[in-house]
Amino acid sequence: MRVTRDIDSAEECAQDAFAVALSRWSTEGVPDRPGAWLTTVARRRALDVVRREAGLRRRLPLLVDAPLSAAGVEAPPEVDDDVIEDDRLRLICTCCHPALAPEAQVALTLRLLCGLTTAEVARAFLVSESTMAARITRAKQKIAVAGIPYRVPTAGELPERVAAVLDVVHLLFTTGHTAPAGQSLSRRDLAERAIDLARMLHALLPDNADVAGLFALLLLTDARRETRVGADGRLLLLEEQDRHRWDRSSIDEGVALVRVALRRRPPGRYALQAAIAAVHCEAPTWTDTDWREIVALYDILVDVWPSPVVALNRAVAIGMRDGPAAGLDALRPLEAEPQLSSYAYLPASRADFLRRLGRLAEASSAYEEALARTDNEVEREFLRARLRSLSP
């Protein structure tokens, strides 16, 4: 089956690049831009495969090139790279086909396009590894057996597929922004790849408010990348970050995109999230943060996108606006949410409100609970430091 073969070879290219990276970096150190390096390696591998399969070298319609160069985005330097760009687009469109379950679409893309391990994808989805492995296997079987085509959708079909693709890009960025496991807080390669994909989609569909919203959200979140971890490797809260080191050009680009994205009624979920990020980015200091505006945006967001994680963020914002006791009240109904039962931010938020109320014994058991729910070393160290600060 042609589809199966192509999908598997794309998977191999991503896998190979990461495997080569790991062995090379352990002897020579991590390059300045691991993301770019990985992409290059994956491209070279993919090109080897492409050369073996002459059929794949056929140029696809110029769906990508024309809008990209029109928007002033650097065009791929070689014909071969061009083929790979198209290849990535049609792979993501196959992975995000509406005939696949939404969870399978995202999982497949993370696995096949980005080379995440099944365990990492499972953690990003808050499900067990075996559940995720079964989900991915089922999705690959459906692609092969049902004959889901492996091609770039026509310009007419593309907008329909956008919502699913955006969810994929968003989760990819979140996974890169806070890696679910390991020593380092973020995996720049994943976050950078997500931003590249968002930029490419925005160039393809400049009038799509959801694309603009997501692209803005990624830029505004990524603008804080240099300040999220201290010199000692410690996690820095928004409150502690040096706002002078936030990336002004990313913020300006993101804020301009938010304005465009919010023009649509009702605003989309990414536009609202981007608007919240913009409120943070535009506050000169932590104490200047406009929590009333942020809670108001969350109120709309919970309607547009009723997710327990959004409800958790809204509860935290209420605590910032009305004080820790109000925050605890807002968190309480979320404790029964099955989807949050392995989510570290829930007990961590509860712990923080309890600490600020001086209920130290309860705070420390909540921090312990949060520790049990994350494998990210930087996050764990943050939680341990908080725990230490509670002891007399």
Added chain:
Amino acid sequence: MLIYGDEAAIAKGGDELESQIMKGHMAFAESNGEKLRGGHALQSVSTATTVRSGADGALTVTDGPFAETKEALGGFYMVEAADLDEAIAIAKQVPAPHGAIEVRPVRVFD
């Protein structure tokens, strides 16, 4: 393509709805003739008989469909399509005013 529909709702539509559905199928056959490999409309589930094998392997014969559902299988088309997108495009043309079309690939044994 398995065509499911709510028989009660279709019956309520009377002769007018029935002739409209018939016209729909004629138009469908007309524009997809070369893709069509077969198909039939089925009589109502009130005519169905179910032969079921029990736990002891014995066969029982009962009146009615194998499962009582609001929407019942009313007919099927066998269609030749290059991929799922083409099959979906064809399925969208099948008249199913009170129901849905389930698209399933045919299993081929090597």
